[in-house]
Amino acid sequence: MQLTRVDQQKQEAETEILRKIAYQVGVDAETVTAQQAYQGVAWTVRERLIDAFNKTQAYWREKDPKFIYYLSAEFLMGRTLTNAVNNLGLEGEFGEAIRKLGYSLEELQSQEQNASLGNGGLGRLAACFLDSIATLSLPGWGYGIRYRYGMFRQGLENGFQSESPDTWLTNGNPWEIPRRDLAYKIGFYGSVQDGKWQPAEQVYAVAYDNPIPGYGTKTVGNLRLFDCQPMSEFKLASFNEGKYSEATEDKRKAEDISAVLYPNDATEYGRELRLKQQIFFVSAAMQDTLARFKKTHKDMKELPSKACFQMNDTHPTIGVAELMRLLIDQEGLQWEAAWDITTKTLAFTNHTVMPEALEKWPVAVIGKLLPRHMEIIEKIDSIWIESLRKKVTAQVGSQSPKNALEKVAGAVKGALEEKTADPVEAALAKYSIITENPWEKGVKLVNMAFMATIGSKSTNGVAAIHSEIIKETIFKDFYELSPEKFQNKTNGVTPRRWLAYCNPGLSKLITETLGSNEWIAKTDQLAGLRKFSDDKAFQKKWRSIKLENKQRLADLIKSRVGISVPTNALYDVQIKRIHEYKRQHLNMFSVVNRYLNIKAASPEERKKMVPRVVVIGGKAASAYVMAKKMIKLVTAVGEVVNKDPDVGDLLKVVFLPDYNVSLAEVIVPGAEVSQHISTAGTEASGTSNMKFQMNGCLIIGTMDGANIEIAQESGKENMFVFGVDAKDIGRLREERKNFKVEDPRWNKIMQFLTSSTFEAGLFQDLVDNVNDMSKANDWFLLGNDFSDYLRAQDEIDALYKDQDAWTKRSILYTAGSGFFSSDRCIDQYAKEIWDVKPCEVPSS
Ligand code: F55
The missing domain is CATH 3.40.50.2000 (Glycogen Phosphorylase B;)
Structure with a gap:
């Protein structure tokens, strides 16, 4: 009998999965455990993912479109299996093979560890953005850190929170592609001589690619995470002298850098190591993009038309100084040209007005760890303040200041009237990147948010009210100088993970009611449900789905904490x-x-x-x-x-x-x-x-x-x-x-x-x-x-x-x-900040 194409695909999927179970997992399909079956299926899905990933990346190399690089210290990805199977449209092919193994997709998915490389909203937003960037076929990659331990696991001891390490990599990770041959040198400490930085310590940032499948497209984007490795693994001489821990000291020290996600969310932080993490991933990301750019472009001035770096909060904002350093010290550009490129290539998102979460690094800390960057930051600051001083002093004298600087001039006038010792300097100090710590006299701090705003083409808040508040508070003075730089981009979430896949019952009802599943990519169509809101029969179906979902939640509560609800x-x-x-x-x-x-x-x-x-x-x-x-x-x-x-x-x-x-x-x-x-x-x-x-x-x-x-x-x-x-x-x-x-x-x-x-x-x-x-x-x-x-x-x-x-x-x-779909949000970023356009692999 002739097999249909669909049946043939199902059979192929089954064969592939069985091969993986036999040769990758190394077990017998008859006795396979849920974890082993998960591994077999995941490694099979991975190959499909990589096929599409390779095609997308090759197409983008050929077309050379402008890219968005999303720089974020956090990506709270969660689990991948269901998302990958569904986004790649493999449920039909794989479903039966999984059932034959004696499991459901849901059961296998529960075997997967969460990739909890984020604290909360900010990290999850980055994950939703990657989904939408791929779905809209926008050329774009995420860049971050491959933390060996993600967000701590929370337990309860006598009703109090207890914390233990998140060992998410113990079973391996089928969703990443290690690129051991792709490593960048990252320097720390040392000194600057004749404008050249001689770092005293160096480590490697080793790339791991995590393909990101879009929905309803062949596009598969990328999240490139860096793992920190030493320049040399092992000091044989020390070992031979019996100094065993010295032999592996460099390795341990380097590995510390990508060891843990800081579970901070707005309070307390462990200083130097965290700053090391920030420069580590930002420098690696920028070296990586510049290396790719240079393969096809000679003139660095073209960079802003080929790349945009979006900085997710202040954590990647050392990037302002790093991009300047790379352009000047490595590429040989003059300061002005480098600054022009930097300020056209970077963009910044603010996520909070909580003062304790707005990073301010002591000048002494940056100066010690990154002396060349500190030099650059000081120069950025002094040029910036000098440019204001010139404009302001010209205006203080004039009777009717006309441009946006009148507010600055006004502040100076105020200071003059109050007989402040040095009125111009008092007013200008408000705009400075480097400020005195109000709680510790003599201690100077680098205000990372100010540096980000000054060094970027745009600064945005994440909801309408928030974007207004930042213009009136933390960035008031900057807003008055350059109102056109400030934008709002109200957040969004991916409707794939957060409706279609997590709520299959409701998803099915919506599709039946609207007559198609187009709403999954075009969420405006959900408005079509309005006319059914009074329909009693529809309401009844809606309620019965909610009841099923409540039962699922009740079961979870029972199994996790033993309470029957x-x-x-x-x-x-x-x-x-x-x-x-x-x-x-x-x-x-x-x-x-x-x-x-x-x-x-x-x-x-x-x-x-x-x-x-x-x-x-x-x-x-x-x-x-x-x-x-x-x-x-x-x-x-x-x-x-x-x-x-x-x-x-x-x-x-x-x-x-x-x-x-x-x-x-x-x-x-x-x-x-x-x-x-x-x-x-x-x-x-x-x-x-x-x-x-x-x-x-x-x-x-x-x-x-x-x-x-x-x-x-x-x-x-x-x-x-x-x-x-x-x-x-x-x-x-x-x-x-x-x-x-x-x-x-x-x-x-x-x-x-x-x-x-x-x-x-x-x-x-x-x-x-x-x-x-x-x-x-x-x-x-x-x-x-x-x-x-x-x-x-x-x-x-x-x-x-x-x-x-x-x-x-x-x-x-x-x-x-x-x-509130992240597709809407990303479309706005792409058009209004990034100037990045879709580039989809044509169906062959
Ligand atoms: C993490 C580390 C530090 Cl040092 C500071 C803050 C955080 C963090 O996790 N922030 C965070 O999650 N912010 C949230 O961002 C969301 C996405 O924009 C917002 O929805 C949310 O309001 C905001 O609190």
Whole structure:
């Protein structure tokens, strides 16, 4: 009998997988374990991926289009198997072969380690961007670090966070291609003589390519990560002298550089090693791109028409000095020409206004580790200030300053009037890259964000409100000088991972309803669901899918923490890094309020209450004491609530440890309401809010970050909005000393948390932190937002009783989520910042 083409492909896939199991994994297909089957399938998929990858890269070499290089210290990729199989369109071919092995794709995928090379939103955004860059067939690569240990694994010990290393590479990594022959030298320390840097130490940056398949295209992009290796592996002479640890010392020291991801997320950092990591990957990335550029171009002046480097936050911004160094010291360009190229090639994204997360490196630290870079930074700064000084002094005298510099001139005039000793210098100091540390006299710091803005063609924020705030605060003076450099690019998330693949039930229903699956690449089409939002039959299907997803989440909770949660309860989720500004403690205050209400209610009243399952997940920075206390607050309140017979199934409180990408892929589809409750003006954007919205999960939130735009797209009336406005934050913070929460429920909660229900003193610091106004505490204004938050919580309960009304809103959320695809976001970056155009391999 003649086999059809499809059957033939299936048979080939099966043969390939069996070969891999036999010869790569080295086991018998009859007795294959889930891990071995995963390895066999993954190594087979890898070959398909590499075929398409090689074709794409060869085509791009031939066409020589302009490239985007996304420089990021973090890429939070999660797992790859399902994404690769689906993006490559292999589910048909591979599905049957996998079943024949006795597994499902989902089971095999669960064998894969997460690539957790990121802390949170910033790292996951970079991962979503790579997916969209490939999907839009934009010539582009990501560049970062191949950390041997990613984000720490979180456990719980007595309800407190415990941390252990993330050994994600122990089973090997089928998704990377080691390029041991492709290594760049990276120098540290030493001195500068006659303008030439002689580093005292050198290491190699060895490239590992991670192919990134686009969706619905043959394009496969690349994430090139660097591993750090010593110049020489082993000192045989030392070994022979019996100095065994000296023999391998260089290797150990070098390997430290790419050993761990700093689990910082806005607090504390281990100085020198982190700066080493930054120059390490940025220098390797720039050497790599320049080497490729030079193969086909002679004139460095053409670089801006062939390459754009997008710097993801301040972590890669040493790149400003590094690109200058490479152009001047290696390529022999004059300063002016090098500066012109640099400022046309670099672009910068800011992700936070939190002062502690805006990197400022001591001049002494950079000067020691990177003396040539420090020289360059000083020169950039002095030329920059000199150019301002010239313009300003010309204007101070004139009666009617006309251009953008009038503000600078105004500042100088102000300083003149106040009889400041040196008014011009006082005003100009505000613009300087090098500033004095306000807390340590005499210590000079390099403000990396300022250097990035000065050295880039554009600076952008990540949501509309955030992009406005940075123009009014951290970059105010720079904005006034060059308003045209400042842009907004509201974040987005990939609809492949975050809807199509993580929620196959809903995805199928959407495709059936819209008549095609085109929405996966054109999410605007999701708006077509609006007209079904009142359709009772459709609502019923929508609800039954949610129920299945809730069951999946309930199973996960049971297996991870042993708590049984009922599926008829409202699933309420807050998953994100644990931080005071994100206010997980405000969430817990409302949980305590609910608990006290249940305790006070009669059996009749209890029957009318809406049962709730509150799920919290997230990691606290290892040095962030208050955030760790907030985790303990969740687990301790959970212990009390979950075992109280008066409460029963009316309330369950779950802390899910070790939150990561693959956990989110189960939690998001199963959530019914999600919390995005940061103090207005503090969350730059948020991106999980977009994932929940796509999956039809309602939002309770402040008018902060992208919540504002989500409300615009899905209807503010459909969101549970509460809290003070960002524009009032400054004033309210000033007024804290005279502020008192009048709501009696607040005091009851504070009393409960400091009562004998908990270990003596356990939550005293946490309570004082928000409640001791004699010390002007409550920086994040929990007290100000408390009552309004509880009002919004009541609205949630009320609406849940009307399941049709609830489901209608849920549908409208998904329908309004099209804008938040990272495809839209990347298309804007490509057109408005990068000037990079699609270049797709033609189908042969
Ligand atoms: C990591 C390391 C340092 Cl040193 C500082 C910050 C971080 C980090 O993880 N930041 C981060 O995740 N920022 C988030 O970026 C997201 C993407 O733009 C935003 O949505 C989110 O609001 C912001 O907090």
